[in-house]
Structures are given as C-alpha cells and as structure tokens.
Amino acid sequence: MNGAESLVHTLLASGVDVCFANPGTSEMHFVAALDRIPGMRCVLGLQENVVTGMADGYWRMARKPAATLLHCGPGLANGLANLHNARRARAGIVNCVGDQATYHRPLDAQLTADTEGFARAVSAWTRTVARAEDVGRDAAVAVQAARTSPGQIATLILPSDTCWDDAPGGPAAALPVPAAPQADPHAVRNAAKALRERKNVLILLGGLALTGEAQKLAWRVAQATGATVLAEMSNGRTERGRGRLPLERVPYPVDMAVEALKTFTTIILVNSKAPVGFFAYPGKPSRHHREDADILLLTRYEADPIQALTALAEELRAPAVDLPDPGPRPEPxxxxxxxxxxxRTLAALMPEDAVVADESVSFGRxxxxxxxxxxxHDWLQITGGAIGCGIPLATGAAVGAPGRRVVNLQADGSGMYTLQGLWTQAREKLPVTTIVLSNRKYAILLGEYRGVGANPGRTAMDMMDLGNPDLDWVKLANGMGVEAAKTATLEGCGDLMKQSFAKDGPFLIELEI
Amino acid sequence: MNGAESLVHTLLASGVDVCFANPGTSEMHFVAALDRIPGMRCVLGLQENVVTGMADGYWRMARKPAATLLHCGPGLANGLANLHNARRARAGIVNCVGDQATYHRPLDAQLTADTEGFARAVSAWTRTVARAEDVGRDAAVAVQAARTSPGQIATLILPSDTCWDDAPGGPAAALPVPAAPQADPHAVRNAAKALRERKNVLILLGGLALTGEAQKLAWRVAQATGATVLAEMSNGRTERGRGRLPLERVPYPVDMAVEALKTFTTIILVNSKAPVGFFAYPGKPSRHHREDADILLLTRYEADPIQALTALAEELRAPAVDLPDPGPRPEPxxxxxxxxxxxRTLAALMPEDAVVADESVSFGRxxxxxxxxxxxHDWLQITGGAIGCGIPLATGAAVGAPGRRVVNLQADGSGMYTLQGLWTQAREKLPVTTIVLSNRKYAILLGEYRGVGANPGRTAMDMMDLGNPDLDWVKLANGMGVEAAKTATLEGCGDLMKQSFAKDGPFLIELEI
Known part of the structure; x- marks a missing residue:
C-alpha cells in the first residue's frame, strides 16, 4: 500500500466520502488511489475557488466534512477566498493539497510556492506530511480537527513522494471527535439574572444557535423575560420558514445597525460576537451596539447552544411557548x-425543504x-464577504443535501467570480436554480462611492459598471451545459422558477433588474 | 489632499500610469482619487486573477510596472496564482491592496484576513502603510522596488483610513532605480577560459538574456568556441522570429530534457539557473543535467546580460557573425x-511584431x-506553472504593447480558470486573437496518469475529462461580448486567424483538436 492509498482508506474510515477536486500532476497517485478504492464520490470543479466553495456548502448541509484535492501552492491560492468564507462560516473541511516531493522542493522548481504560508491564514490546523508511513495518522488527525466543534479547516499538505512511497503501517483508524463544550454554569446564572432584572436585553444568536431547535429555546427565554432575539448579520446556515422563529438579522448598513441596536443596554451572546461593521467609515462607529451596553457571553461559537439555552430556560423556569405565526403564504x-x-415570489413558490444560497449582496437585504x-427551508449566506461564494456554495449544498432543491440568489458581479461552478452543476445533474440578479454593475460599490461624497465620473464608473459589453448569462450558462432563460418581470421569473423546480437538473434564470 | 490622492499623484510621478483593478468598498477613496486626478488608465478585471495576470502581461511588454487595485485579503488571494506566475517571470508590479482601517482590524470583521501573510509568499517587498502622511513615501518605495532589476512584485497594503485621512506632506517624488548589476570580471574570465579550453559547453539563457540583442551576443560567443546555446524551459518573454536566433528550449518532459542535456559537461548560466524538473517522478532525476556537469555562473537573473555577454565576446575576441537563416516562411x-x-499556420499568417501568449500546455510543446x-515576434510563456495565465497575460500584453496583434494559444482546461478576462478584451477593444485548443480534457494529466502506470478508470477520468457536458467556447465568448467561431480544421483556423488579424478588437477561435 502506498501513501495515497493509505490516505483514501483513512478518509473513508473517518467518514469522509466526498472529495471536491481539481488535481494536478503531483496528485496523480492520489487520483489513482481514488480510482482503485471504491467509496469516494469525486466531484470536479474547473477552478479551485469552486472546489473549496463546494466543500463549504457541503459541510453546511451535511454537517460532516468533505475532502478537497488541490494542486500545490497556486492551486490552494486559487481556493483561498472561499476557504476564507468557509472559515467565517465555521465549516469543517479536510483540505488536501498535493505538493512537490520532499527532496524536490529545495530545487525551487517553477510551481514551488509557500504552500504552508498560504494555508495557515485560513486553516485552524495545518500539517505537511513528512513520510508516506505518516499519511494515515496525519489524515486521521486532520479529519478530527475538521470535525472539532463547530467545524474547522484542516489543511493536509502531501508532498508527492509521501503519496507514491510505500506506507508500511497502512491507514489509520478514525479518531474520536470531542463533544461541543457545555456552557459555564456561572454564565448561565449571569445571563438569567440579567434577563430577570433588566429591560432592553438582546439575545444575539449566531452559528450553531441558528437551528430551529435553538431558535425555539431562545424564543421561550425571550417570551418569559421580555427580551428581544436577533441573529448576527452573516450566518452560515439559518433554519427558517414555517415552524421556525421569524428571526431578523442585525442589518448590514452602519446607520441601520446602530438604529436596530440602540435600545439594547444588555446583549447576551449565544454562539455570536458583539456586532461590528463589515467595514469602517469615516466618522461612523466600528462597534454597532451602544457604547455603554453590557456584553454577556452565554456561549462561544464552539459551544453547544441547545444545552446552554435549555439550562437558561430552566434556570428562568420559562414555560414552553408557541412560535409566532409568520402569516399566510403570499401570492407570486x-x-x-x-x-x-x-x-414574495420565492416564498410563494419554493418547495418544502429548499436550500437558499444567498449571494444577492445589495439587492437582497x-x-x-x-x-x-x-x-x-435553510438559508446560507456569504459569511466572509469574499465574493464568488454563491455558485459554488449552491453546488456543494446540492451534493450535501440530496433530494432538496437549491435556489441560488446570485448578484451578477459576484457570480462572475466563480461562474465555472455552473459546469459542475450540469455534470452532476444537481437540482440548482440560479437566479442571477442582473443589474450590470457593482451596485454595492456605487452606493458606497456615493457615501464617499461624490458622483462617479467616467474613470470611477469604468471600475463599477459591468455593462459595455453586457454580460449574457444565458449564453454563459449554455456554454457550460446549463439550461437558461432571461426575463425582466417577476411573473416571468415565477414561471421559470416553477419550470425549474419541476426538473431534476440545474437551470439559470437571468433576471434583469 | 488625502492619502488616496497622494497615492495616485506619487504613482503618476513615478511613471506608473496604468492600473488594473477590481476595487471594493475599502478602496472607494482610491477610486474617487483616480476619478479626480487625470492620467491613469484604469482597466477593470472581473476577477482578481485576471487583474494580476494582466499586470504581468503588461510588464512583460511595456517593461515598466502597472499598479493593481485589489480588495482586502481575499481579493489579493484570488490574484495570488498569477502573482506567482509573475514572480517566476520576474515581472515588476506595484500591487496595491486596500484593507480594513487600522483601528477596525482588531475587531476581526468578516472580511478581515491575513493580508500581509498572503502577500509575502509572492512579493519581493511588502509594506502596510501606517498613516496617511506615509502613503506618498511608501508608494514611491514600492515603485522603486517593482522597478529593481529584473522586476519585482512590491505589495503595498493600504488600510482604508490611510486613504481617507489628510496627508499633509502630499505625494512623494520618484526614487532613482538602481542599474542592473554588471558581471563579475572573474566570472567573465572563468567562462571564457571554459569556452576556450573545453568541449561540450552549453550556454543557457534565461530572463533578460532572451532579447534579440543578447541572443546575438550568445551566438557570437558560441560560433567562436563551438558551444551550444539553449533557453530555459519557461520564459517570461523571448524575442523570436526572423532576425533572431532560432533558439530551442530545454524540453519539459524529464526524459527529453535529460537527453537534450546529456552531452554537456559544462553549463554557463546567463541569467538562468541549472535545469531542474517541473515535478519529481519516482526513479527519475530531479536535476536534468549530468551529475558531473560543471555549472559556471556568468550572470544571475538580475544582472545585465548585454554587458556580460559583450565582455565575454571581447575576452574571447569573438568576431561578429550572422545569425543562421531560419528557412522560408511556410504555407498554412x-x-x-x-x-x-x-x-506552421501561425508562422505563415502572423503579422509582423505579433505577441504570442502561450498557455497551450501539452499540445504546444x-x-x-x-x-x-x-x-x-515576442513569445510569452506560463512561467510558474499556475494555470489560468494565458487569457489575462494576453489581455495585459495588448495594453502594454499598443498596435500589436496578440495571439493567445490557449489550452481549454487552463482557459476556464480565468475566462473572465475575455470580457476585459471586449470592453477595452483589444486586438487579441484567442485560439482555444479544445480537447475537452486535462490532456497533460492523462499523460501523467499513464506515467503512474495505470489506465484511468471511471473515477480518475471524472477528474481529468472536461466533456460531459462539453464546454462551448463560442457561447462563453459571446456571453462576454467577444466574437467567436468554431472550427475543426487547420484551413478553417487559418481563415479565422486572417479574419481576426484584420479586426481591431478581440476574437476567439475554438479549435477542436
């Protein structure tokens, strides 16, 4: 058995059975091992940021890590932006990167790069395998790291000789995954005391606390104490729709966020952090809550919010309550x-158990x-602000949640970053409906530019306008084997949505806005 | 004057007047300054690897640096792969990256990343500006670093408050650029002695030594001494065609490289390094020259090869000689x-002074x-092995060499990495003819896979085959506003080449191979 075979066996033994890949020469032994050993579903992406974004989407739905297969430092570099988003979504990924043979690296051949340097900035765990016989152990530790709550990026760098050399020990067994930490009882009592004694308390949910179950517990606490519940601005996955709490988020624009938070003198953090701006602006605050707000930590991002919120509800003797009714389903x-x-059209037409991958940026607020x-349904957001997340995220979510329709609400400028992902949707026949919000500009930047206090001239417009020439998303999608149609009305969009929801494969709607 | 205006004035004063850009919110003050201050040509790329690849192509032709404008750590990350290629091409780039305000960074907002960490692995020089009043000085030093022989990547990171704050000192004047180092006279005498006294001497040219003038000097030395002249395997820019030396390169495949180098017991390096494999392979050598070869350094990559080769020719009293005739121009x-x-079709049809951007990979050897x-003509190669170089390189070369036709020989798998660059060609009406070598597979990997000793099964093929569905490059190009046509014959390709060479703007030929 060589190192590559030891790797594949170890991954499978650890429950990793999907590999998003764009291999190169140095990964050929890994590819050969995947070919020989049954059990791993391999999904090709035509650029690495598609590969890593798919792995993120997969985790968010499957709640278990996929492996990636990337080619050397530059292949990893191409996938860093969506690894950044995955890091902010706290996704677990076993990020496998092939590299130059150990003895070849010092010769500084053309493709040699600082692979570890690239990896560390996005990874919770990084290791370069030293010898073939270590591959099994290192891969098992990587999977353990990836599965550690709430999910982490574990980058395993495999010099090519560690894959082709003989690996006498063979694969390693799966390592135990530590349970998510429980809440500190003092933190529970402190939060209960504040909720009992104070007015204007906000319970801010993030990360693992955005499941329907956690929302219900937070609502029970809020109803018993008069507190308000909000979600963080950007969230990896929020369980939503009928049967879940009609939960609002902290708004993106600074002024709106400050307005939304201005009454809260106490904020209880449940797997969240105190709200800060996406960016700084001259003369505006970086922190969006009141300066005098008291910030109480119930649970950090890696803790178990169900245990913590249950303990809190019990401490408060909060009775079980019904969730508020979100009102009737609208017409398209x-x-x-x-x-x-x-x-409204989406709410009217989306099938039960849909997944929404939302990179609608400014249009979608x-x-x-x-x-x-x-x-x-589940709603997946762009968590790290690195645009180019939506198409890969939708693709990976479809792999991670078989049988469920994925709707990708996709800004055009951001969509162009990783349009190659459409091809993977076609190849894998994934049930993804992409709605491109085609305004032919970086609309968010135009808003921001006006915030700088000027109307854009020719040079500025040249950097924010995507017209001249107009992108034709129907042709782009068709060029990658995805059916597509264009419309400029909501009824047209609704008709196309209905058609696409009845299909097995992908479909793209270019909605001119 | 704010920091952003100080930046633009300093860049212009230092001779940097082209900016390849994909800005974001944190760069709006830079965009506003570019709008207010005339003189900078701004070229938008729809993804950052297009932006950085264009800056590389621009340098290779213009021999002066362009600026880039990238958005925070993830924006830089998207451009790293072509910065890696640019580093290997020894291109000079003033790589400007906006980032979170200095006081906002510690809050770890979603888009905050390790920007310096990403930058250092590809940059010869990296600096984060501390205050607005330092922007002018830091930008002038960045341009000086970028222009230092043979060309370097200088990354200037600009927190947004250093752009919007008042910059009392204003812009900085251009700094002097140090001349390329001269050859060590001992190295010249040693090389001359070896050339006079030994047989089987190879003169290996790289980098700056691939101009027509340097080739002529090397040929003069070779004719006087019986030495052989070769170029390195991957070169940023080689001056070629009629009136230049019919110079061959060290081959890519290990066995062919070893065969080509096996007679040479002495290798004189002129702006080159001793040949090593792109990758290691089990049981094959990493160094491709004879183990007993004597490696003599005439000049390192940053030195002036004209001065060195002139000194060498004079030391040898080598007479002026004519270049060998490359033979008649062929028929298509x-x-x-x-x-x-x-x-042959290309040789028959290409106009005088064309630029060839070659990412043909396996088909083009x-x-x-x-x-x-x-x-x-000039021939630009993918230098760092990070695929996705060709389309951006061709685009930037067209900006850097106005009035010259650019022909991009483009493998399909690699082309998909940065197809967004076609849109910039359409917007800027650049005279680029892209010939996509459409074989619908990662052909190089299939060859490498067979080298591993197996025929690919279904899983392996799924990671190397680009069919199912087939990419349609005509639709993809049309979707980005570029005219295109498909052909499966060389006469068809020749006709389309002729048509496209007569146009002002871009054209794409999908050649089914």
Missing part, C-alpha cells in the same frame, strides 16, 4: 422586479422579512 | 489539427521549432 408578485417582490412565511 | 497547413500544423521562420 408581478411586474418590475423589486427585492420584496422577488422575495430585504429578502428575509418576506420569506418567514415560506415552507421550511 | 490544412486538415486535422496537429501541433506542427497549427504552428512542438510550437517553437515551426515558428522560428515567422516574422519577428
């Missing part, structure tokens, strides 16, 4: 596309309010 | 596409031999 909207109209009344 | 080829046939007889 008609006419010129608006954010609210598109959201109002989508949440209109979709609480949709059938139950 | 017909029929089923072969590498040799395509190269025989192109050199058939194109010595073409009109004079």
């Amino acid at each position: 909207a008609r006419g010129v596309p608006t954010p609210e109209g598109l959201a 109002g989508f949440f309010k209109e979709t609480h009344c949709a059938p139950k | 080829a017909r029929g089923v596409p072969t590498p040799e046939g395509l190269a 025989g192109f050199f031999k058939e194109t010595h007889c073409a009109p004079k």
